[in-house]
Each structure stands twice: as structure tokens, then as C-alpha cells.
Amino acid sequence: xxxxxxxxxxxxxxxxxxxxxxxxxxxxxxxxxxxxxxxxxxxxxxxxxxxxxxxxxxxxxxxxxxxxxxxxxxxxxxxxxxxxxxxxxxxxxxxxxxxxxxxxxxxxxxxxxxxxxxxxxxxxxxxxxxxxxxxxxxxxxxxxxxxxxxxxxxxxxxxxxxxxxxxxxxxxxxxxxxxxxxxxxxxxxxxxxxxxxxxxxxxxxxxxxxxxxxxxxxxxxxxxxxxxxxxxxxxxxxxxxxxxxxxxxxxxxxxxxxxxxxxxxxxxxxxxxxxxxxxxxxxxxxxxxxxxxxxxxxxxxxxxxxxxxxxxxxxxxxxxxxxxxxxxxxxxxxxxxxxxxxxxxxxxxxxxxxxxxxxxxxxxxxxxxxxxxxxxxxxxxxxxxxxxxxxxxxxxxxxxxxxxxxxxxxxxxxxxxxxxxxxxxxxxxxxxxxxxxxxxxxxxxxxxxxxxxxxxxxxxxxxxxxxxxxxxxxxxxxxxxxxxxxx
Numbered sequence: 001x002x003x004x005x006x007x008x009x010x011x012x013x014x015x016x017x018x019x020x021x022x023x024x025x026x027x028x029x030x031x032x033x034x035x036x037x038x039x040x041x042x043x044x045x046x047x048x049x050x051x052x053x054x055x056x057x058x059x060x061x062x063x064x065x066x067x068x069x070x071x072x073x074x075x076x077x078x079x080x081x082x083x084x085x086x087x088x089x090x091x092x093x094x095x096x097x098x099x100x101x102x103x104x105x106x107x108x109x110x111x112x113x114x115x116x117x118x119x120x121x122x123x124x125x126x127x128x129x130x131x132x133x134x135x136x137x138x139x140x141x142x143x144x145x146x147x148x149x150x151x152x153x154x155x156x157x158x159x160x161x162x163x164x165x166x167x168x169x170x171x172x173x174x175x176x177x178x179x180x181x182x183x184x185x186x187x188x189x190x191x192x193x194x195x196x197x198x199x200x201x202x203x204x205x206x207x208x209x210x211x212x213x214x215x216x217x218x219x220x221x222x223x224x225x226x227x228x229x230x231x232x233x234x235x236x237x238x239x240x241x242x243x244x245x246x247x248x249x250x251x252x253x254x255x256x257x258x259x260x261x262x263x264x265x266x267x268x269x270x271x272x273x274x275x276x277x278x279x280x281x282x283x284x285x286x287x288x289x290x291x292x293x294x295x296x297x298x299x300x301x302x303x304x305x306x307x308x309x310x311x312x313x314x315x316x317x318x319x320x321x322x323x324x325x326x327x328x329x330x331x332x333x334x335x336x337x338x339x340x341x342x343x344x345x346x347x348x349x350x351x352x353x354x355x356x357x358x359x360x361x362x363x364x365x366x367x368x369x370x371x372x373x374x375x376x377x378x379x380x381x382x383x384x385x386x387x388x389x390x391x392x393x394x395x396x397x398x399x400x401x402x403x404x405x406x407x408x409x410x411x412x413x414x415x416x417x418x419x420x421x422x423x424x425x426x427x428x429x430x431x432x433x434x435x436x437x438x439x440x441x442x443x444x445x446x447x448x449x450x451x452x453x454x455x456x457x458x459x460x461x462x463x464x465x466x467x468x469x470x471x472x473x474x475x476x477x478x479x480x481x482x483x484x485x486x487x
Contacts, residue, residue: 055186055457060421060487061382062189064182064452065326065337067365070163071209071344074391074406075414076435077118077354080150081131084433085117085393093394097434104157106347106396107407113394115434116404119351128425135358138366139416144425145369145378146416147485151429151438154389154410154445159210159345162388162410165445167216169474176220176465178449179336181474183226185463186456189333193295194229196336197329199322201233203343205357212340221467228338231296231325233317295328308370310363320364327371330381344387348397348405369418382420382455384448389413393434412438415448420455423487446479454481 076082093113107113121134130143139146156162161171168175176184179196188195198217217228267275298306298314301324306313312320319341326337341361346353365385372378390413391406398404412431418424430440450460453474460479464471 056459056462057457059455059457060380061419061455062380063330063333063335063337064179064382064384064420064456065330065368066178066339067323067361067368067383067385068163068166068338068340069344069361069385069387070212070340070342071159071206071346072162072387072389072391072408072413073344073357074118074346074350074354075150075412075431076391076393077120077350078133078136078358079131079148079414079416080412080431080435081122081133082117082393082433082435083122085115088115089117090114090399093434093436097432097436099437101411102157104408107392107394110396113392114399115393116395116399116406119402120354126425128427130425130427133358135355136362138363142366142369142418145373146418147422147424148414148416148427149429149443149448149482149485150412150414150427150431151440151442152386152390152413152415152445152448153438153442154413156389157408157410159388159408162408163210163212163216166388168220169446169449169476173213173215174220175472176222176226176474177215177217177228178452178474179217179228179338180219180222180226181453181463182336182456184222184465185453185458186335189335193292193329193332193334195334196226196228196338197334198228198230198338198340199325200230200340201317201319201322201342201360203319203341203357203360205343205353205360206345207343209343209345212342216340217338221472222465228336231292233321295332296325298324298328305371309367312360313364319361320367323364323368327368327375330372330377331375346391346406349403350391350405351403372419378419380420382422382452383418384415384452385417386415387413390435393436409436411436417485421487422455423485426485428482428485441484443482444478446475447482449474450479451482451485454486 076085091114093115098113118133122131123134123140124131125140126144128144130140130146130148132140132143154162154165156165156171164173165171167177169178177196179198183195186195196217200212214230217230219225219227263275266272305324309324310320312318313324315321319339322339322341326339329337343357343360346357369378369383372381372383390409390411392409394407396405396407412435428441429438429443431437432439453460453463460473460475460481464473466472
């Protein structure tokens with residue numbers, strides 16, 4: 001269009017302006033120049049794929065390791081001890097406690113809601129006096145390093161929307177995950193590995209429980225370059241990591257250069273930022289052919305480290321093996337590492353299922369904290385441990401002397417955090433005697449997200465992304481930094 005006032009001309013102009021800052025300086029030539037300069041030590045800042053070359057303010061943490069426990073761990077069987085329940089075992093949950101709150105379809109038809117006290121023993125540990133279940137002896141041993149938040153609550157009562165809410169700040173699929181927001185806001189500190197990595201493991205509690213979907217570490221409406229990369233537990237951590245038989249590296253390099261040239265020509269014509277994402281991802285995949293095998297080769301780990309993480313650490317795909325990989329990724333300055341461990345959905349026979357599920361993660365979770373600390377990395381690495389909601393104090397199904405079940409419970413649950421500028425050795429928030437309602441210092445999902453971003457030097461109200469005419473943010477229009485837990 002030759003007329004600059006024509007609506008179509010204005011549309012193309014807006015497209016060009018919209019994508020200018022996301023595309024400038026990101027061509028193959030600029031990437032090559034940046035690589036040469038960084039090798040010569042001439043660039044002080046990390047390669048940034050996001051809009052900011054530095055945080056909004058001085059960060060306490062450089063990276064996050066999020067140990068997500070999928071399925072909803074039972075807070076009153078692990079961390080939120082309620083000794084009064086021993087005296088009211090089998091009695092119906094008082095209406096004054098439930099207050100007509102909604103139930104899932106799995107227990108709404110019950111004629112009674114008998115209180116099921118935990119059959120597991122609790123003990124105080126460390127100088128902080130944290131009360132932890134016998135199911136978590138290793139986590140109990142590091143309780144003075146942890147901040148327990150016992151007043152978490154969520155709006156969702158079913159798994160998929162609750163997990164989606166935790167990952168994206170919204171209950172419906174389609175928005176960027178928290179790791180994508182980190183990558184968008186801060187970029188990458190390692191040009192040879194993704195800024196955001198996801199690892200999954202299947203627990204022994206309920207091996208066939210709720211599935212996990214790739215969108216949980218996806219970029220939503222952002223360019224796909226901000227999405228998390230899942231490392232598999234199979235022989236090849238990333239599919240097609242190896243060149244096909246008969247293809248030398250020089251041929252692969254020539255092919256990528258030709259493909260990049262074609263893509264850049266197409267991008268100049270269309271202004272589509274997704275094309276630049278594609279170029280970046282091809283280049284990253286090429287570099288990962290060298291960096292990922294080195295990352296996943298744990299043969300250089302000394303025996304005392306392997307023993308610290310436990311016997312499962314040598315089995316690819318276990319939580320322990322993934323926890324060790326998380327530390328290795330953190331050492332290589334990967335910005336956001338998220339471990340998803342399935343199996344916490346104990347609807348029935350909880351006393352039979354919960355010990356094995358806890359065993360899966362207890363030793364390795366504690367080992368990760370110890371390992372980071374002994375390497376001087378805990379201070380600038382924020383570790384988060386927790387699931388999407390809690391469990392009910394009343395028994396789902398039959399309550400017997402040796403068995404009980406627990407339904408989903410969004411009203412209150414416990415997570416813990418460590419390192420990254422979080423106060424160690426404290427408990428924040430409180431629930432009522434039935435671990436049913438928050439009675440002190442409630443913390444929402446948005447509050448947690450705002451706090452995580454804050455520790456990385458990001459003002460959650462300023463980290464926005466424009467999509468379809470609206471500015472979105474991880475915390476939507478909510479969220480307050482939980483300042484009392486900050487060191």
C-alpha cells in the first residue's frame with residue numbers, strides 16, 4: 001500500500017513496530033557475533049531472549065528449582081500436625097467447620113464425613129521446632145533450612161484446572177507457564193541449554209493417577225522459544241538429538257544455515273515473530289547435541305553424592321535421578337527447572353499408598369538442599385516443594401482402624417520453600433484444628449507467583465505480555481509479595 005493512512009498500511013506498520021524489538025539483533029549474524037564476543041569475555045551480560053537485559057531490581061535468586069508434587073499431598077499426614085484429631089476420630093466433621101463448602105463428586109454422596117486423624121507419628125525437629133511426619137525423616141533433618149507455608153489455598157478442586165492454575169496463574173489452558181514467564185522476562189544465562197527445563201517422574205503411591213500434559217510447561221500465546229524443554233528418561237533425553245547415520249556435523253551446520261536464511265527472508269516479508277523463534281530453536285537444538293549428553297552423563301558424580309540422593313538416583317526417570325539432574329542444570333545456570341512427580345492422589349487406602357510416595361521424594365529433596373548449600377548455591381537458588389491442593393480431614397469412603405482415604409481439598413494445604421532469599425527455619429500461616437480452613441496469613445497462588453518473581457528481581461505488576469490487544473501477566477490483576485517470609 002502506497003497510502004500511509006490506509007488501514008492496511010497502518011496494520012503492516014503496527015506489525016513491523018510490534019515485532020521490531022523482538023527481532024532486532026537476533027539474526028544468525030548477530031548470534032554468531034554475540035557468541036564470538038562472549039567467548040572473548042567482551043560481553044558482561046547473559047544472552048537474553050526476553051524484553052529485559054536485567055531484572056527490575058537486585059535479585060536474591062538467579063534460578064528456581066520447582067519440585068511439583070502432582071496429585072495433592074496430604075498436609076495433615078506430612079507437615080500440618082493436628083493432634084486434637086486423635087480425640088475426635090470417627091466423629092462427623094462439624095458443619096461449623098465445613099460451612100457448606102463444595103465437595104467433589106467423589107465424596108458429595110457420602111452420608112457422613114468421619115474425621116480421620118493421621119496414623120503417622122509427628123516429631124519436632126531442629127532449632128526451629130518444625131513438626132514433621134515420620135514419613136519425611138530426611139526433610140525433617142533439614143527443617144532449619146526450610147520455610148513451611150501452611151496457609152496456601154486455591155480456587156480449584158479438580159486436578160487439571162488446579163495444576164494449570166499453579167503453572168499459569170489461570171484455571172483454563174492457553175496461558176504461558178511460570179517458567180516461560182521467567183524466560184521471557186530474564187532470558188537465558190546458558191546459550192547451550194534451554195532456559196526452562198521440565199522433568200517428570202511417576203511415583204509409587206498411585207502410578208496410574210492424573211496425567212501430565214506438555215502444555216503445563218508450554219509458552220501459551222507467547223512465542224514457542226519461551227516454552228520449557230522436557231528431558232525424557234529414555235536413552236535419548238531429547239528426541240532426534242543425534243544426527244542421522246551418515247550425516248556429518250558439517251552437513252547439519254550447512255543445512256541449518258540455509259534453512260535460517262530462508263526463514264529470515266520469510267520473516268522480513270511477514271514480520272512473524274514465530275519464525276524467529278523457530279530459527280532460535282533450531283540453533284539451540286544444534287548446540288544441545290553437545291551440551292545435553294554432557295549434562296546427563298552422571299559418571300563424574302562421586303559416590304558420596306550418589307549415596308546422598310539415594311539408591312534411586314542411578315535409575316533414569318526417578319525423582320531422585322531428576323533431582324540430581326536439577327542440581328546439574330542449576331550449576332549450568334538454567335533459569336527455571338521444574339520436576340513433576342506424579343502419584344499423590346490418595347483417595348483410598350492412604351496409609352498403604354502414602355509411605356511409598358513419600359519415600360520417592362524425601363531423601364532426594366533433602367539431598368538437593370544439602371547439595372546446593374555445600375556448593376554455595378542455595379543462597380541464589382530458590383527451591384519450591386508442593387502440590388496443587390491438599391486433602392480432606394474427613395475420610396473419603398470407609399474409615400477403619402488401619403485405613404482411610406482423603407478427597408481433594410483446596411481450602412488449605414502446605415508447601416515449603418528454601419534458599420533464594422527466603423527466611424529459613426520458619427512456619428508461616430496456620431489452619432484450624434481440622435486443617436480445613438486457613439485462620440492466619442492466607443497465601444494464594446498469585447501471592448506465591450508474585451513472591452517467586454520478586455526473588456528473581458521482577459516486579460510482577462510490570463512483567464506483562466500483550467496478546468490480542470490486552471496486557472497479560474502471570475498474576476493477572478492479583479497477587480501480593482509475601483514479605484514476612486523474605487530474609
